Amino acid sequence: MAYQTYKDTKYRQLVLSDVIVIKELLTFRGSIDDTSLNQGACATNSLKLNTEVISLFADLDELIKKSLNKEQIKLLHYIAKDYSYYTIGKILEIPVKTVGSKFNTICLRIKQENDRQWRKATYINKLHLKTKSCSKCKDTLPATDEFFSVNSSSKDLLHSQCKKCKK
Template sequence: MAYQTAKDTKYQHLVLSDETVIKELLTFRGSIDDTMLNGSQGVCASNTLKMNTDVISLFADLDELIKKCLNEEQVELLEYIAKDYTNYKIGQLLGIPLKTVGRRFNTICHQIKQENDRQWRKVVYTKNLNLRTKSCSKCKERLPATDEFYSLNSSSKDLYHSQCKKCKK
Protein backbone atom coordinates (compact mmCIF):
# COMPACT_ATOMS: atom_id res chain seq x y z
CA MET A 1 0.00 0.00 0.00
CA ALA A 2 1.35 3.44 -0.93
CA TYR A 3 1.15 6.22 1.61
CA GLN A 4 0.82 9.86 0.71
CA THR A 5 3.20 12.19 2.51
CA ALA A 6 2.87 15.90 3.26
CA LYS A 7 5.51 16.47 0.59
CA ASP A 8 3.26 14.80 -1.99
CA THR A 9 0.10 16.73 -1.08
CA LYS A 10 1.68 20.13 -1.70
CA TYR A 11 1.72 19.35 -5.45
CA GLN A 12 -1.96 18.38 -5.73
CA HIS A 13 -3.07 21.95 -6.47
CA LEU A 14 -0.85 22.16 -9.57
CA VAL A 15 -3.12 21.85 -12.59
CA LEU A 16 -2.64 22.80 -16.22
CA SER A 17 -6.03 24.52 -16.32
CA ASP A 18 -4.52 27.39 -14.31
CA GLU A 19 -2.45 29.89 -16.34
CA THR A 20 -0.53 30.93 -13.22
CA VAL A 21 0.63 27.35 -12.67
CA ILE A 22 1.63 27.07 -16.33
CA LYS A 23 3.65 30.31 -16.10
CA GLU A 24 5.44 29.13 -12.97
CA LEU A 25 6.23 25.72 -14.41
CA LEU A 26 7.61 27.23 -17.61
CA THR A 27 9.53 30.00 -15.84
CA PHE A 28 11.25 27.81 -13.27
CA ARG A 29 11.54 24.70 -15.38
CA GLY A 30 15.24 25.13 -16.10
CA SER A 31 16.10 25.11 -12.42
CA ILE A 32 14.16 21.93 -11.63
CA ASP A 33 13.98 19.84 -14.81
CA ASP A 34 17.11 18.76 -16.69
CA THR A 35 15.06 17.17 -19.49
CA MET A 36 13.69 20.58 -20.60
CA LEU A 37 11.13 20.54 -23.39
CA ASN A 38 11.68 17.00 -24.66
CA GLY A 39 15.45 17.43 -24.75
CA SER A 40 16.27 14.09 -23.11
CA GLN A 41 13.27 11.86 -23.58
CA GLY A 42 13.47 8.70 -21.57
CA VAL A 43 16.55 9.78 -19.65
CA CYS A 44 16.35 10.60 -15.95
CA ALA A 45 18.58 13.54 -15.24
CA SER A 46 20.00 14.54 -11.85
CA ASN A 47 17.42 17.19 -10.85
CA THR A 48 14.58 15.17 -12.33
CA LEU A 49 15.26 12.35 -9.88
CA LYS A 50 14.67 14.76 -6.98
CA MET A 51 11.25 15.84 -8.26
CA ASN A 52 7.98 14.48 -6.99
CA THR A 53 6.38 12.02 -9.43
CA ASP A 54 3.29 14.25 -9.70
CA VAL A 55 5.48 17.11 -10.91
CA ILE A 56 7.26 14.84 -13.39
CA SER A 57 3.85 13.78 -14.76
CA LEU A 58 2.80 17.43 -14.92
CA PHE A 59 5.87 18.28 -17.01
CA ALA A 60 5.18 15.31 -19.31
CA ASP A 61 1.60 16.52 -19.80
CA LEU A 62 2.88 20.05 -20.35
CA ASP A 63 5.26 18.79 -23.06
CA GLU A 64 2.40 17.03 -24.86
CA LEU A 65 0.32 20.21 -24.81
CA ILE A 66 3.29 22.22 -26.10
CA LYS A 67 3.66 19.78 -29.03
CA LYS A 68 -0.03 20.07 -29.87
CA CYS A 69 -0.50 23.82 -29.79
CA LEU A 70 2.76 25.77 -30.18
CA ASN A 71 4.93 26.56 -33.18
CA GLU A 72 8.76 26.41 -33.32
CA GLU A 73 9.21 30.11 -32.55
CA GLN A 74 7.04 29.81 -29.44
CA VAL A 75 8.98 26.75 -28.26
CA GLU A 76 12.24 28.64 -28.79
CA LEU A 77 10.96 31.47 -26.58
CA LEU A 78 10.07 28.93 -23.88
CA GLU A 79 13.54 27.42 -24.04
CA TYR A 80 15.10 30.85 -23.43
CA ILE A 81 12.72 31.49 -20.53
CA ALA A 82 13.58 28.09 -19.01
CA LYS A 83 17.27 28.96 -19.32
CA ASP A 84 16.52 32.05 -17.21
CA TYR A 85 17.37 34.58 -19.92
CA THR A 86 16.06 38.10 -19.31
CA ASN A 87 13.24 39.40 -21.48
CA TYR A 88 15.71 41.91 -22.89
CA LYS A 89 18.11 39.12 -23.95
CA ILE A 90 15.25 37.03 -25.36
CA GLY A 91 14.07 40.02 -27.38
CA GLN A 92 17.57 40.44 -28.80
CA LEU A 93 17.90 36.76 -29.68
CA LEU A 94 14.48 36.58 -31.35
CA GLY A 95 14.66 40.04 -32.91
CA ILE A 96 11.48 41.28 -31.23
CA PRO A 97 10.77 44.29 -28.97
CA LEU A 98 11.10 43.85 -25.20
CA LYS A 99 7.34 44.41 -24.63
CA THR A 100 6.52 41.70 -27.14
CA VAL A 101 8.41 39.02 -25.17
CA GLY A 102 6.07 39.27 -22.19
CA ARG A 103 2.97 39.41 -24.39
CA ARG A 104 4.04 36.35 -26.36
CA PHE A 105 4.75 34.44 -23.15
CA ASN A 106 1.27 35.30 -21.86
CA THR A 107 -0.23 34.19 -25.18
CA ILE A 108 1.70 30.91 -25.01
CA CYS A 109 0.43 30.21 -21.48
CA HIS A 110 -3.12 30.99 -22.58
CA GLN A 111 -2.81 28.66 -25.61
CA ILE A 112 -1.52 25.84 -23.40
CA LYS A 113 -4.41 26.32 -20.98
CA GLN A 114 -6.93 26.32 -23.84
CA GLU A 115 -5.45 23.13 -25.32
CA ASN A 116 -5.48 21.47 -21.88
CA ASP A 117 -9.13 22.40 -21.42
CA ARG A 118 -9.92 21.15 -24.94
CA GLN A 119 -8.25 17.80 -24.28
CA TRP A 120 -10.03 17.47 -20.94
CA ARG A 121 -13.44 18.17 -22.52
CA LYS A 122 -12.67 15.70 -25.32
CA VAL A 123 -12.11 12.94 -22.75
CA VAL A 124 -15.15 13.84 -20.66
CA TYR A 125 -17.45 14.02 -23.70
CA THR A 126 -16.30 10.70 -25.15
CA LYS A 127 -15.44 8.58 -22.11
CA ASN A 128 -17.86 9.84 -19.46
CA LEU A 129 -20.79 11.09 -21.53
CA ASN A 130 -20.33 8.62 -24.40
CA LEU A 131 -21.03 11.26 -27.04
CA ARG A 132 -20.74 10.33 -30.71
CA THR A 133 -17.35 11.13 -32.28
CA LYS A 134 -16.22 12.21 -35.71
CA SER A 135 -12.80 12.09 -37.35
CA CYS A 136 -11.43 15.39 -38.66
CA SER A 137 -10.63 15.12 -42.38
CA LYS A 138 -7.42 17.14 -41.97
CA CYS A 139 -5.74 16.19 -38.66
CA LYS A 140 -7.51 12.79 -38.41
CA GLU A 141 -8.13 13.36 -34.68
CA ARG A 142 -11.26 11.66 -33.39
CA LEU A 143 -13.30 14.34 -31.62
CA PRO A 144 -16.76 14.62 -30.08
CA ALA A 145 -19.32 15.54 -32.76
CA THR A 146 -20.41 18.76 -31.09
CA ASP A 147 -20.45 22.41 -32.12
CA GLU A 148 -17.61 22.99 -29.67
CA PHE A 149 -15.24 20.94 -31.86
CA TYR A 150 -16.86 21.31 -35.31
CA SER A 151 -18.58 24.22 -37.04
CA LEU A 152 -22.16 23.67 -38.08
CA ASN A 153 -22.85 22.84 -41.73
CA SER A 154 -26.51 22.42 -42.63
CA SER A 155 -25.68 20.78 -45.97
CA SER A 156 -23.71 17.96 -44.32
CA LYS A 157 -25.36 14.66 -43.38
CA ASP A 158 -24.26 14.97 -39.73
CA LEU A 159 -24.67 18.79 -39.70
CA TYR A 160 -20.95 19.43 -39.05
CA HIS A 161 -18.06 20.46 -41.29
CA SER A 162 -15.54 17.75 -42.12
CA GLN A 163 -12.63 19.65 -40.52
CA CYS A 164 -12.50 20.47 -36.82
CA LYS A 165 -12.49 24.11 -35.71
CA LYS A 166 -8.81 23.94 -34.85
CA CYS A 167 -7.88 22.87 -38.40
CA LYS A 168 -10.23 25.37 -40.05
CA LYS A 169 -8.41 28.33 -38.47
Protein backbone atom coordinates (compact mmCIF):
# COMPACT_ATOMS: atom_id res chain seq x y z
CA MET A 1 0.00 0.00 0.00
CA ALA A 2 1.30 3.45 -0.92
CA TYR A 3 1.98 6.13 1.67
CA GLN A 4 -1.15 8.12 2.40
CA THR A 5 -1.07 11.81 3.28
CA TYR A 6 -3.69 13.86 5.10
CA LYS A 7 -4.69 15.54 1.84
CA ASP A 8 -5.58 12.33 0.04
CA THR A 9 -7.35 10.71 3.02
CA LYS A 10 -10.21 13.15 2.58
CA TYR A 11 -10.71 11.74 -0.94
CA ARG A 12 -10.69 8.11 0.19
CA GLN A 13 -14.45 7.44 -0.02
CA LEU A 14 -15.20 9.80 -2.87
CA VAL A 15 -16.82 8.91 -6.17
CA LEU A 16 -17.20 10.61 -9.53
CA SER A 17 -20.99 10.65 -9.33
CA ASP A 18 -20.89 13.73 -7.10
CA VAL A 19 -20.41 17.15 -8.74
CA ILE A 20 -18.83 18.57 -5.56
CA VAL A 21 -16.24 15.78 -5.51
CA ILE A 22 -15.44 16.39 -9.18
CA LYS A 23 -15.04 20.11 -8.55
CA GLU A 24 -12.68 19.51 -5.61
CA LEU A 25 -10.61 16.95 -7.51
CA LEU A 26 -10.20 19.28 -10.48
CA THR A 27 -9.22 22.16 -8.23
CA PHE A 28 -6.92 20.03 -6.03
CA ARG A 29 -5.25 18.40 -9.02
CA GLY A 30 -2.93 21.33 -9.72
CA SER A 31 -1.20 20.96 -6.38
CA ILE A 32 -0.28 17.31 -6.99
CA ASP A 33 -0.13 16.81 -10.74
CA ASP A 34 2.74 18.05 -12.87
CA THR A 35 1.25 16.77 -16.15
CA SER A 36 -1.32 18.48 -18.31
CA LEU A 37 -4.96 17.48 -18.09
CA ASN A 38 -6.16 14.75 -20.39
CA GLN A 39 -2.78 13.09 -20.91
CA GLY A 40 -3.38 9.84 -19.10
CA ALA A 41 -2.99 8.99 -15.44
CA CYS A 42 -1.65 11.77 -13.30
CA ALA A 43 2.03 11.83 -12.44
CA THR A 44 2.77 13.20 -9.03
CA ASN A 45 5.64 15.36 -7.97
CA SER A 46 6.63 15.28 -4.29
CA LEU A 47 3.39 13.83 -2.91
CA LYS A 48 2.84 10.11 -2.77
CA LEU A 49 -0.80 9.18 -3.24
CA ASN A 50 -2.54 5.93 -2.55
CA THR A 51 -3.68 3.81 -5.46
CA GLU A 52 -7.36 4.70 -4.97
CA VAL A 53 -6.67 8.40 -5.47
CA ILE A 54 -4.46 7.75 -8.50
CA SER A 55 -7.19 5.54 -9.95
CA LEU A 56 -9.78 8.24 -9.28
CA PHE A 57 -7.71 10.79 -11.23
CA ALA A 58 -7.18 8.29 -14.08
CA ASP A 59 -10.94 7.70 -14.27
CA LEU A 60 -11.48 11.45 -14.19
CA ASP A 61 -9.11 11.86 -17.15
CA GLU A 62 -11.10 9.30 -19.16
CA LEU A 63 -14.37 11.08 -18.38
CA ILE A 64 -12.82 14.40 -19.44
CA LYS A 65 -11.82 12.88 -22.79
CA LYS A 66 -15.33 11.51 -23.39
CA SER A 67 -17.39 14.48 -22.27
CA LEU A 68 -15.56 17.78 -22.86
CA ASN A 69 -14.48 19.85 -25.82
CA LYS A 70 -11.10 21.58 -26.26
CA GLU A 71 -12.35 24.91 -24.88
CA GLN A 72 -13.61 23.25 -21.71
CA ILE A 73 -10.36 21.32 -21.27
CA LYS A 74 -8.42 24.56 -21.63
CA LEU A 75 -10.50 26.17 -18.88
CA LEU A 76 -9.82 23.15 -16.63
CA HIS A 77 -6.11 23.53 -17.28
CA TYR A 78 -6.15 27.06 -15.85
CA ILE A 79 -8.33 26.05 -12.89
CA ALA A 80 -5.88 23.25 -12.05
CA LYS A 81 -3.07 25.80 -12.12
CA ASP A 82 -5.03 27.79 -9.52
CA TYR A 83 -5.63 30.83 -11.74
CA SER A 84 -8.32 33.21 -10.52
CA TYR A 85 -11.60 33.36 -12.42
CA TYR A 86 -10.67 36.93 -13.37
CA THR A 87 -7.36 35.79 -14.93
CA ILE A 88 -9.01 32.84 -16.68
CA GLY A 89 -11.65 35.13 -18.17
CA LYS A 90 -8.99 37.49 -19.50
CA ILE A 91 -6.85 34.67 -20.95
CA LEU A 92 -9.78 32.90 -22.64
CA GLU A 93 -11.43 36.18 -23.61
CA ILE A 94 -14.74 35.28 -22.00
CA PRO A 95 -16.74 37.34 -19.50
CA VAL A 96 -15.28 36.85 -16.03
CA LYS A 97 -18.75 36.29 -14.56
CA THR A 98 -19.25 33.22 -16.78
CA VAL A 99 -16.07 31.36 -15.78
CA GLY A 100 -17.69 29.91 -12.65
CA SER A 101 -20.83 28.83 -14.50
CA LYS A 102 -18.73 27.22 -17.25
CA PHE A 103 -16.76 25.33 -14.58
CA ASN A 104 -20.04 24.16 -13.00
CA THR A 105 -21.27 22.98 -16.41
CA ILE A 106 -18.00 21.10 -16.95
CA CYS A 107 -18.35 19.33 -13.61
CA LEU A 108 -21.97 18.42 -14.39
CA ARG A 109 -21.01 17.00 -17.81
CA ILE A 110 -18.28 14.87 -16.22
CA LYS A 111 -20.81 13.56 -13.66
CA GLN A 112 -23.34 12.79 -16.40
CA GLU A 113 -20.73 10.89 -18.44
CA ASN A 114 -19.69 8.95 -15.32
CA ASP A 115 -23.32 8.01 -14.68
CA ARG A 116 -23.77 7.04 -18.33
CA GLN A 117 -20.67 4.81 -18.24
CA TRP A 118 -21.86 3.20 -15.00
CA ARG A 119 -25.30 2.43 -16.46
CA LYS A 120 -23.71 1.09 -19.65
CA ALA A 121 -21.49 -1.30 -17.68
CA THR A 122 -24.33 -2.37 -15.40
CA TYR A 123 -26.78 -3.00 -18.25
CA ILE A 124 -24.25 -5.01 -20.29
CA ASN A 125 -22.18 -6.82 -17.64
CA LYS A 126 -24.71 -7.37 -14.85
CA LEU A 127 -28.11 -7.37 -16.51
CA HIS A 128 -26.82 -8.87 -19.79
CA LEU A 129 -29.04 -6.69 -21.97
CA LYS A 130 -28.73 -6.89 -25.74
CA THR A 131 -26.25 -4.47 -27.26
CA LYS A 132 -26.01 -2.40 -30.40
CA SER A 133 -23.08 -0.55 -31.97
CA CYS A 134 -23.46 3.12 -32.81
CA SER A 135 -22.88 3.67 -36.53
CA LYS A 136 -20.97 6.91 -35.85
CA CYS A 137 -18.81 6.43 -32.71
CA LYS A 138 -18.75 2.59 -33.00
CA ASP A 139 -19.33 2.29 -29.23
CA THR A 140 -21.18 -0.85 -28.15
CA LEU A 141 -24.11 0.23 -25.99
CA PRO A 142 -27.19 -1.35 -24.45
CA ALA A 143 -29.94 -1.55 -27.07
CA THR A 144 -32.38 0.57 -25.06
CA ASP A 145 -34.20 3.84 -25.59
CA GLU A 146 -31.91 5.37 -22.97
CA PHE A 147 -28.93 5.11 -25.33
CA PHE A 148 -30.67 5.14 -28.76
CA SER A 149 -33.67 7.11 -30.00
CA VAL A 150 -36.73 5.16 -31.07
CA ASN A 151 -37.10 4.62 -34.83
CA SER A 152 -40.26 2.80 -35.83
CA SER A 153 -38.96 2.07 -39.35
CA SER A 154 -35.89 0.20 -38.07
CA LYS A 155 -35.92 -3.56 -37.52
CA ASP A 156 -34.84 -3.21 -33.88
CA LEU A 157 -36.94 -0.01 -33.45
CA LEU A 158 -33.83 2.04 -32.62
CA HIS A 159 -31.83 4.62 -34.60
CA SER A 160 -28.43 3.58 -35.86
CA GLN A 161 -26.65 6.43 -34.04
CA CYS A 162 -26.62 6.73 -30.26
CA LYS A 163 -28.26 9.73 -28.61
CA LYS A 164 -24.87 11.24 -27.75
CA CYS A 165 -23.80 11.25 -31.43
CA LYS A 166 -27.15 12.55 -32.67
CA LYS A 167 -26.81 15.78 -30.66
